[in-house]
Amino acid sequence: MTEHDAVVFLAALAALLGVARLLGELARLFGMPLVVGEILAGVLLGPTVLGRALPGVHGWLFLQPTPQKMIGAYTTVGVVLLLVVAGLEVDLGIVRRRGRSAFFTSVLGIVLPLAGGLLLGFMLPASDMVHADQRVLFAMFIGVALSISALPVIAKTLLDLGLFKTDLGLLVMAAAMINDLVGWIAFSMLVGPMQGNAVDVARLVVMAALSLVFIVGTMTVGRRAIDRLLGQLADESHGGRVLSLVILFALVGASITQALGIHAVLGGFVVGVAIGDSPSLRERTRATIHEFVTNVFAPVFFASLGLRVDFLRAFDLRLCVLVFVIATVAKVVGCSVGARAGGLRWRESMAVGFGLNARGAMEIILALLALEAGLLKEQLFVALVVMALGTSLIGGPAMKRLLYRATEEDVVALLRRGGFVPRLASATATGAIEELVRILEPRLGHLATSARTLVLEREQMAPTGLGDEVAVPHAAIEGLEEPMLALGLAPEGVDFDAPDGKPATIVFLLLLAPGRYEEEVRVLASIARSVIDSHAREQLMDARETEQVLVVLAESARRIAEERRARGPALADI
Incomplete structure (x- = not known):
């Protein structure tokens, strides 16, 4: 590498990162x-715009060549x-707990797409293929590409809509986790044959066996070792060390799978699952890793995708419409039918289908690797990039329209017939929950235990x-038969492992009837809106009587509703 190469590489990297961050924030x-x-x-920076306007x-x-390789x-x-x-978003405990519902949703959400x-791959003319003699492999890739979901986009959509901590949100995440586990393993098996003209069955069997050994080893012995190391660095002051360890493990895992003939992404994904499943990984540390990667590497x-293709020259409306329609219909129908078979009502099932339809970044990564x-x-x-962006954009609004249709439960009314603890005695999450359950015990009766x-x-x-500083255990x-709500205040704070690392000073306990996912969504949204304003939270902390609390919550909810009406609907507004 010459000095000139270094200058060009740094300038190109600065241009990509700077423009991507700027336009990303504008998109947000x-x-x-x-x-x-x-x-x-x-x-804008690639051949589509800059290459035409200022080719030099x-x-x-x-x-x-050299700076291009460095990028x-x-x-x-x-x-x-x-x-x-x-x-890191994959929580195997959630997958196990969701059981039947997650299984049906994920299986049909994989099989139909x-x-x-496969049907699309076999129907497309040879002119749409690079190698006409690789029809089976091509069709298999299209099938895998349409069946995969995008965990990060789905998680962000659920967070934006206030659904991430709900039972419905956990079901969507569990099904997406299964989808991605199956999808990325299947894609990694296809990478080797994709790089040659012939499918070596014996080599595929060896690759599958080696990948299984790697996955099982990482998720058993490796996971325990990782958990032990993270446990020793559980203190928040060691966040930098944890970040270094995560990246180190990821690079080692990626190197192993690449050496086995499987793509490096599988190693990174499996290591992420093993680390994310560790009880010692704090939510704050998880959020730090996410912020680091999404703000430095992801942009x-x-x-760089735009540097590889002239989007104007390569845009084919026929392919874009075909891919988008088949991908969306197959995923939404498959997941909706699966969720319905798992016990949800049709409206909730359709919301699950649209949530899992988001392909986002994972689809784009897969398409680039195939390219x-x-x-x-x-x-x-x-066409795959357009489909990934389109399905990600419609997921949130569709879920919102399906789930936020009825009048929300009034948090004030629920709390009026619930309970209030002006000062929680316990400094732990377990103790705080037990105190709030005791407040509701007269109404719960034998259900209290x-x-x-x-x-x-x-x-x-x-x-x-x-x-x-808000937590809603539920x-x-x-x-x-009907929802119950209790509120406790903890001036010293109680650790509920929040993403921002702050202890909760305002703790709502919400109890619901089983299977009422829409009701859960509405109540949680109502709670979130009541305490979204920092001034309302400060007033709550000064309250000593139930009536004072009710006045603060009612005024806060009224003010937020007026602000929402004034600024109009927004995509991520709840």
């Missing part, structure tokens, strides 16, 4: 995912770390700290 202002702006940055500048920045190396690390972040993709990776492997033409690559057990079990599985209680 309009309620769209960051990835939309980041890809648009690549389109574009060539100097992005077409010189490629940077994006390779980026894609591995993106899969680590996706793996897989069938639709450059997604912007690099020489399996896709640029036209189909662009099971309520205490179920809320504590759910808290261990998925901590309910929302951030901004659970569905068999035999309960």
